[in-house]
Structures are given as structure tokens and as C-alpha cells.
Amino acid sequence: MINFLQNAIDALSLGSLYALVALGIGLLFGILRLVNFAHGDFITIGAYSLILPSTNVVATMLIGSWHWELLIPVVCAIVVVVALATDALVFRPLRRSTAPTLMIASFAVSYVIQNGVLMMYGARPKAVNLWSALTTQITIGGLREPVLQVVTIATTVALMVGLSLFLRHARWGVQMRAAAEDFRMAQYLGVRGNFVIGLAFAVSGILAAAVSLLFLAQTGALSNVMGVPLALFAFVAVVVGGMGSLPGAVVGGFLVGIVTTMLQAYLPPDLRVFRDAFTFTFVIIVLLVRPAGLIPSRSIVERV
Amino acid sequence: MSLQVSWRGLITPLLLIAGVAVVTFLGVLGGDQVQTSLVEMLIRMVVVVGIWVFVGNSGIISFGHVGFMCVGAYAAAWATVDPNWKSIMLTGLPDWLQNGQYPFPFAVIGGAVLAAVVALLLGAAIMRLSGIAASIATFAFLMIVNSVYSNWDSVTGGTSSIIGIPTVVGPWVAFGFAAGAILLAYAFKVSRYGLMLRASREDEVAAKASAINIVRVRLVAFVISAAIVGLGGALWAHFLGVLTADSFYLSLCFITLAMLVVGGLGSLSGAVLGVIVVTIVVEVLRTLEGGVTLGKTMISLPPGSQEIGLGIVLALIMIFRPTGLTRGQEVQWPKRWSRPAAPSVEAATAPSLGE
Numbered sequence: 001m002i003n004f005l006q007n008a009i010d011a012l013s014l015g016s017l018y019a020l021v022a023l024g025i026g027l028l029f030g031i032l033r034l035v036n037f038a039h040g041d042f043i044t045i046g047a048y049s050l051i052l053p054s055t056n057v058v059a060t061m062l063i064g065s066w067h068w069e070l071l072i073p074v075v076c077a078i079v080v081v082v083a084l085a086t087d088a089l090v091f092r093p094l095r096r097s098t099a100p101t102l103m104i105a106s107f108a109v110s111y112v113i114q115n116g117v118l119m120m121y122g123a124r125p126k127a128v129n130l131w132s133a134l135t136t137q138i139t140i141g142g143l144r145e146p147v148l149q150v151v152t153i154a155t156t157v158a159l160m161v162g163l164s165l166f167l168r169h170a171r172w173g174v175q176m177r178a179a180a181e182d183f184r185m186a187q188y189l190g191v192r193g194n195f196v197i198g199l200a201f202a203v204s205g206i207l208a209a210a211v212s213l214l215f216l217a218q219t220g221a222l223s224n225v226m227g228v229p230l231a232l233f234a235f236v237a238v239v240v241g242g243m244g245s246l247p248g249a250v251v252g253g254f255l256v257g258i259v260t261t262m263l264q265a266y267l268p269p270d271l272r273v274f275r276d277a278f279t280f281t282f283v284i285i286v287l288l289v290r291p292a293g294l295i296p297s298r299s300i301v302e303r304v
Numbered sequence: 305m306s307l308q309v310s311w312r313g314l315i316t317p318l319l320l321i322a323g324v325a326v327v328t329f330l331g332v333l334g335g336d337q338v339q340t341s342l343v344e345m346l347i348r349m350v351v352v353v354g355i356w357v358f359v360g361n362s363g364i365i366s367f368g369h370v371g372f373m374c375v376g377a378y379a380a381a382w383a384t385v386d387p388n389w390k391s392i393m394l395t396g397l398p399d400w401l402q403n404g405q406y407p408f409p410f411a412v413i414g415g416a417v418l419a420a421v422v423a424l425l426l427g428a429a430i431m432r433l434s435g436i437a438a439s440i441a442t443f444a445f446l447m448i449v450n451s452v453y454s455n456w457d458s459v460t461g462g463t464s465s466i467i468g469i470p471t472v473v474g475p476w477v478a479f480g481f482a483a484g485a486i487l488l489a490y491a492f493k494v495s496r497y498g499l500m501l502r503a504s505r506e507d508e509v510a511a512k513a514s515a516i517n518i519v520r521v522r523l524v525a526f527v528i529s530a531a532i533v534g535l536g537g538a539l540w541a542h543f544l545g546v547l548t549a550d551s552f553y554l555s556l557c558f559i560t561l562a563m564l565v566v567g568g569l570g571s572l573s574g575a576v577l578g579v580i581v582v583t584i585v586v587e588v589l590r591t592l593e594g595g596v597t598l599g600k601t602m603i604s605l606p607p608g609s610q611e612i613g614l615g616i617v618l619a620l621i622m623i624f625r626p627t628g629l630t631r632g633q634e635v636q637w638p639k640r641w642s643r644p645a646a647p648s649v650e651a652a653t654a655p656s657l658g659e
């Protein structure tokens with residue numbers, strides 16, 4: 001029982017990371033119909049922004065050694081700037097393009113960022129010690145959990161509540177929802193298209209920055225492709241949840257996290273190495289049963 | 305279907321093959337380095353033309369075809385690697401594969417057939433999906449292949465590579481297969497199935513209303529396309545002589561898609577041209593990375609600029625020429641020698657690739 005609870009908390013913690021990444025991807029998809037492969041690289045940039053740019057094997061902390069109250073906003077700002085820059089340089093000129101074009105363009109952006117990081121910081125992964133205090137374990141009635149798991153879950157919940165309050169009540173949030181519902185109609189009603197899209201990129205940048213800090217504190221290692229697996233799992237989470245639906249993205253993220261953790265825990269040992277294969281097979285099955293995802297968004301259905 | 309193809313219709317594949325032959329001939333004259341790049345390019349051409357059969361005609365971006373390449377490559381390696389090595393390293397293979405050693409043509413066909421069978425099973429499931437859901441499903445397939453092939457130690461060697469595959473693919477062998485792939489892809493394009501599939505790409509609802517069984521035509525294209533790509537994988541194995549599962553992953557997926565998009569998704573000529581152009585861009589950047597002496601100074605780009613350059617080229621093409629270099633047109637014999645062919649209305653108004 002204790003064992004199961006432990007797995008459940010691990011699952012929730014991993015699921016909440018995926019949910020945060022999926023939210024960032026889902027937000028842009030909802031408004032722009034952009035499947036943003038570069039989101040994982042936003043996460044990578046957030047993590048790398050903590051250290052001094054150099055190709056040395058040993059990482060020297062710069063921003064990473066600051067107090068967290070200063071560190072978090074600065075990292076968020078850096079990732080937001082990068083996200084806005086990709087929009088201005090690549091996605092804005094492609095506004096009228098189709099979804100596949102945008103998807104491949106984001107693939108190109110991702111490729112450029114990954115290799116740019118490689119160029120600036122070198123190819124070898126670097127060990128980084130961020131917030132080591134969070135890895136201490138707390139014991140609650142036989143249950144031993146690192147504080148970090150709890151912090152991850154709490155941060156996710158806080159960000160989700162914040163985002164949904166913003167989308168529901170703030171003026172800009174309402175505009176974003178309107179744009180996601182029907183972009184052209186929203187524009188006719190006075191919503192500035194590029195502003196709303198920029199806002200979506202900024203919010204997704206903040207979400208990416210949060211993930212990069214949580215993830216780095218967990219793994220303690222930097223690599224130029226560290227964000228890729230997160231983004232890949234989040235994609236399928238977005239699709240499984242229902243493209244364009246934010247609650248769907250969250251549900252999908254948690255579902256993928258839970259499935260992955262449970263497979264890891266309960267698959268027979270010799271099948272355990274194929275965990276990812278099982279996860280992705282599960283994804284294909286979900287898509288077959290519900291091609292529009294678990295919580296389909298109404299606006300995505302094409303009317304004829 | 306071949307009866308309906310007029311002589312004029314055959315011009316396109318013949319021109320393409322002639323063009324590739326010229327490139328091959330020029331490459332063969334070059335040094336070792338050039339020849340290696342040439343063979344690499346021709347094999348990628350087989351793969352990209354294979355991907356085009358599905359992606360170009362259906363309009364569905366597939367990230368999974370590199371997975372078929374992996375399947376084909378390993379199948380071929382299983383057939384041709386020395387049985388002594390297999391009996392030590394690949395203990396999970398069935399007896400006839402583990403103890404036998406088969407000739408190269410058998411390996412290539414085996415690679416194509418296995419990829420086609422996998423595509424049939426996968427396609428039967430996912431061809432019902434459209435648009436982005438279908439793309440993501442192919443992505444999931446790529447992840448599954450990667451996860452299985454890099455962990456199934458007794459059959460694929462896991463993360464250690466398969467070595468000792470006979471390296472029998474040279475420039476002209478690769479050219480022969482590229483030419484074959486071009487002919488096959490063109491035959492599919494002008495066939496009834498190709499036409500029906502392109503109709504479904506333009507307008508799914510209208511195609512359905514015209515009694516086109518979209519799932520079936522997509523599936524046919526998917527299987528043919530996977531077979532060609534699997535064959536490309538087999539060639540790849542017999543060119544490198546060494547296989548690792550991780551080489552068939554996101555990077556290769558990116559390069560092959562970049563080739564398709566640069567040339568233009570809309571036409572077979574685009575697939576062929578894209579491979580050549582991207583290869584040239586990459587080779588130039590690679591040479592610059594290695595360092596070029598200009599007068600007395602040595603200029604060299606930092607490592608990684610090859611990839612960054614390719615990404616930037618791709619982004620620029622998508623922004624300034626969204627339908628690719630060929631604008632979705634096939635190469636044709638010029639109508640009048642004196643005047644360059646004016647761009648057709650269709651090309652000028654085509655909104656973007658994939659439409």
C-alpha cells in the first residue's frame with residue numbers, strides 16, 4: 001500500500017511536469033494552430049540560462065547562484081524573450097500558413113536552438129546543483145518523498161489556478177480565449193491578433209521556464225536536448241487530451257505521466273526497458289478510440 | 305494504368321532520372337569524400353522519394369517514416385551479417401536468420417517487405433486519423449521503433465551497434481535504386497490511387513462525397529511508401545556497414561523532412577530537387593566548418609553551424625517560398641526553347657504547402 005502511494009505521488013509529480021509542458025504547447029495550438037516542437041528547447045534554454053556560457057565541462061553558476069526570488073523572474077524573462085523572438089522571426093511571417101507548415105517550421109526552430117546551445121555550451125552534459133535543499137526527503141507515516149515532488153505538484157497546481165483565473169477574468173485572458181475560439185471573429189471584434197499571439201508565446205515561455213527549473217532541480221544535469229523528451233511526451237499528452245483544449249492538455253499530461261510511472265513500476269522487469277514503447281502504443285490506442293482526444297475542443301471541429 | 309500515361313507524361317521521371325544521373329556522374333569523378341556524400345545523397349533520395357509517395361500525395365506530414373528506414377535497415381543487416389557474429393550477439397533471431405547468410409538482393413527485398421508489413425499493420429490502425437492527429441500518431445510510431453530497437457538486446461544488439469554488414473552499395477548501385485524509386489513513385493502518382501489520394505488531400509469531404517475510400521487509398525500509399533523507405537534503410541545499412549538505432553531518430557527525421565519541404569511537398573520533382581539542394585547546402589557548410597583557406601587566413605565556422613545553417617535555410621524557404629523551390633510543379637520539357645515557361649496560375653495562387 002505504501003509502495004502504491006509512493007508510486008502514485010511519483011506519477012502525480014511526473015504528470016504535473018508533463019501537464020505544464022502540455023499547457024504551454026496547447027495554449028499556442030489553441031490560438032495559432034501551431035504544434036510547437038521548439039517548446040522543449042525553451043525549457044532547455046531556461047535551464048542553460050542559469051550558467052555562464054562556456055564550453056567548459058564544469059558549469060559555473062551565474063544566475064543559478066542567485067536567490068530564488070530573483071532567479072525565477074529572471075529565468076522566466078529570458079525564456080519569454082526567446083519565445084517572443086522565435087515568434088517575431090519565424091512564426092509571424094508564417095501567419096497565413098497551414099498547420100503542417102507551422103509544425104515543420106517549429107521543427108526547424110527546435111533544430112537551430114539545440115545546435116545553438118551545442119555551439120555555445122559544448123556537447124557534453126553538465127552537472128548542475130540547483131536547490132539541493134529540495135532533494136531532502138520527508139517522512140509522513142512510512143511514506144518517504146523528496147520535498148521536490150511536493151513542490152512540483154504544488155507549483156503546477158498554483159500555475160494552473162493562476163492561468164485559469166487569468167484566462168477567465170483578466171481582460172487579456174478573455175481576449176486569448178476569444179482568439180482561440182475563433183481567431184478571425186475575435187479580430188473583427190477588436191482583439192489585436194499579434195498582441196494576443198505574443199501573449200500566448202509569453203505565457204508558454206513562463207510555463208517552460210517553470211518546468212526547466214523544476215526539471216533541472218530533479219535531474220541535476222544540463223544537455224542540449226534535455227527538453228526534447230519532455231516536449232515529446234507533452235505532445236502526445238496534448239493530442240490525447242484533445243487538441244486545442246486546455247483542460248484536455250492538463251488531463252492528457254497527467255494521464256501520460258501516470259501511465260509512464262505505473263508502467264515503470266508494474267511492468268515485468270524484462271519488459272520495463274520497453275516502457276516508452278508501451279506508453280506510445282497506449283497513445284495510438286487512445287487516438288483510435290477517440291481521434292479528437294479525450295476532451296475535444298469545440299472550435300477545432302471543421303464545419304462543412 | 306501505364307497505358308494511360310502518354311509519352312509526355314513520362315518526360316518528368318525521365319528528366320529527373322537524367323538529372324540525377326548527371327549529378328552521379330559528376331560526383332563519381334570527385335574524390336573519396338565526394339563519393340561518400342554522393343552515395344549518402346542517393347540513398348537519402350530513395351528515402352525521401354519514398355516519404356513523398358505518402359506525404360506528398362496525402363498531405364499528411366509523417367514523422368514515422370524514419371522508423372520504417374530503421375526497420376528496413378535492421379532486417380537487411382539480419383540477413384547479411386556473418387552467422388558467427390549473429391550467434392553470439394543476436395541470440396534472439398529465429399534459426400534461419402541466425403545461422404544463414406543471404407545475398408544482398410534478398411536483404412534489400414527483405415527490408416522493403418518487412419517495412420511494408422509493419423506499415424500495413426500500423427496504417428490499418430491510424431489511417432483513419434487525419435491532419436495533426438495522424439502526424440502525432442506517426443510520431444508515436446517513431447518513438448516506439450526507437451524504444452524497441454534500442455532496447456531489444458537479443459535481436460537488435462540494443463545500444464551496441466550491429467557491425468560487419470557487407471558494404472556493397474556504391475554510387476551506381478545507389479543510383480539504380482534511386483532511379484527505380486523515382487519511377488515507382490511517379491507511377492503511383494499518375495495511377496488512379498494517386499489521383500484519388502490527391503483529391504482527398506485537396507478536400508477530404510468532397511473526395512468522400514465522390515465515393516473515394518480515403519482510408520484505403522491512404523493505406524495503399526502508406527504501404528508503398530514504407531516499402532521504398534525500408535528499401536532505402538537496407539541500402540543505408542549496406543553502405544555504412546554499421547547500424548545503431550539512435551541514428552534513425554529525430555535528426556534524420558528532420559533532415560528528410562527538410563529535403564521534402566525545401567524542394568516542395570507538392571511534386572515528385574520537389575522531393576528529388578530538395579535532396580540535391582539540401583545535400584549541397586550541408587556539404588558546403590560542412591566544408592566551411594572544416595576550414596577553408598582564403599589567401600593566408602584560415603576561415604572556419606564553429607561546429608554546429610552546419611545544422612544551424614540548414615535550419616535557417618529551411619525557415620527562409622518556408623517564409624519566402626512556402627510551396628518549395630519547385631512550387632509544386634513537376635519538371636517538364638520546356639514548351640518553347642526561346643521563352644522560359646511562365647509560372648502557371650495554380651502555382652502563383654497556391655497558398656502554401658500541404659494545401
